[in-house]
Amino acid sequence: MSEQAAAAKKAFATRLRDIRRDAGLSGKELAAILGWHPSKVSRIGTGQQNPSEEDIRAWCIACAVARQIPELIAVHREIEQMWVEWRQELRAGQKHLQGSATTLYERTELLRVYESARVPGILQTPGYARGVMASTAFLFELPTDELEAAAQARLSRQHLVTSGRNRYSFVIESGVLAHIVGGVGAMNEQYDFLIRVSRLPNVALGVIPPGRVRTIFAGEGFYCFDDQLVRTEFWSGGVRTNRPDEIAYYLRLFAILHDMAVYGDPARALIETARERLAQSDAIS
Missing domain, CATH: 3.30.870.10 (Endonuclease Chain A)
Known part of the structure; x- marks a missing residue:
C-alpha cells in the first residue's frame, strides 16, 4: 500500500477513535454496547483492522452520531478504492x-x-x-x-x-x-x-x-x-x-x-x- 493510502487509512481510524472519545466511552464500554470483543474496538481505532460498513454504522449509532454515517461510509469507500495493485488488476x-x-x-x-x-x-x-x-x-x-x-x-x-x-x-x-x-x-x-x-x-x-x-x-x-x-x-x-x-x-x-x-x-x-x-x-x- 502507498504512503498516501496508508496515511488515509490511519486518519480514518483516528477519526473513529475520536468519535468514541467525544462520546465519553472507553474502548471496553463501546465493545460492551456493540457486543464486540474489546480487541476489535482497539484494532479498528488504531488502524490495524479495516472496519466494514456495518461496523461503521454500529460504531456511530453507539456513539450517538448517526448523522455522520453517510459521510464516513463515503470516505471509507474512497479510501478502499485509493490503492490499486497492478498484479490483481492485470489478472483480467x-x-x-x-x-x-x-x-x-x-x-x-x-x-x-x-x-x-x-x-x-x-x-x-x-x-x-x-x-x-x-x-x-x-x-x-x-x-x-x-x-x-x-x-x-x-x-x-x-x-x-x-x-x-x-x-x-x-x-x-x-x-x-x-x-x-x-x-x-x-x-x-x-x-x-x-x-x-x-x-x-x-x-x-x-x-x-x-x-x-x-x-x-x-x-x-x-x-x-x-x-x-x-x-x-x-x-x-x-x-x-x-x-x-x-x-x-x-x-x-x-x-x-x-x-x-x-x-x-x-x-x-x-x-x-x-x-x-x-x-x-x-x-x-
Whole structure:
C-alpha cells in the first residue's frame, strides 16, 4: 500500500477513535454496547483492522452520531478504492485494463499529465505502446499473446487528442525522450508524433529541460482528470483519489512543474536533440 493510502487509512481510524472519545466511552464500554470483543474496538481505532460498513454504522449509532454515517461510509469507500495493485488488476489482462479507462478519458474536458519516466499513455505510438506492454508483461510474468491487442486498446483513445475534442496539458521530463522503448524505429515514430501534437491548438506539450534549476524534484507521474480525480502510479500499483484536498495539492504541483517546462519551438528542439542522440548511439552500436 502507498504512503498516501496508508496515511488515509490511519486518519480514518483516528477519526473513529475520536468519535468514541467525544462520546465519553472507553474502548471496553463501546465493545460492551456493540457486543464486540474489546480487541476489535482497539484494532479498528488504531488502524490495524479495516472496519466494514456495518461496523461503521454500529460504531456511530453507539456513539450517538448517526448523522455522520453517510459521510464516513463515503470516505471509507474512497479510501478502499485509493490503492490499486497492478498484479490483481492485470489478472483480467492488459487489454481489459486499458479498455476500462476509456470512459474516464472521454468525459474529461481537461487532462493534465506529468510523466518523469515514459511518454504519457494517450500519446504513445504503436511501437512505443507495444514496448511498454512488453515491459509490463515481463515484470509481472504475464502471457505475451495479447500485447498487440493491449496496445491497440491504449491507442484507441488517441483520437480524443488529435480530434481537438478535449483539452490536454502534458509536462514530461527531458529524460523521457532519452529512454529507448520499442527500438529505434519506434522512438523515431514517437518523436514524430510528439512534434505533431505539440502543434495542436488543444494541446500544451511541455518538456522540462536538462540542467534546469529545480523548484521541485522529479517524481512519480500523475494524471489530473479535470478537478474530479487524480491518479498516480508506482512500481507495484497506483493511487487514485477524488478528495478535494488531494486534488488541490496535485493541481498546485502540476502548476509548478508546468512553469518549469518549455513549450513550442524550444520543446520541439529538445525532441529533435533526443532524436539526434539516438541516431548517433545507433550508428556507434
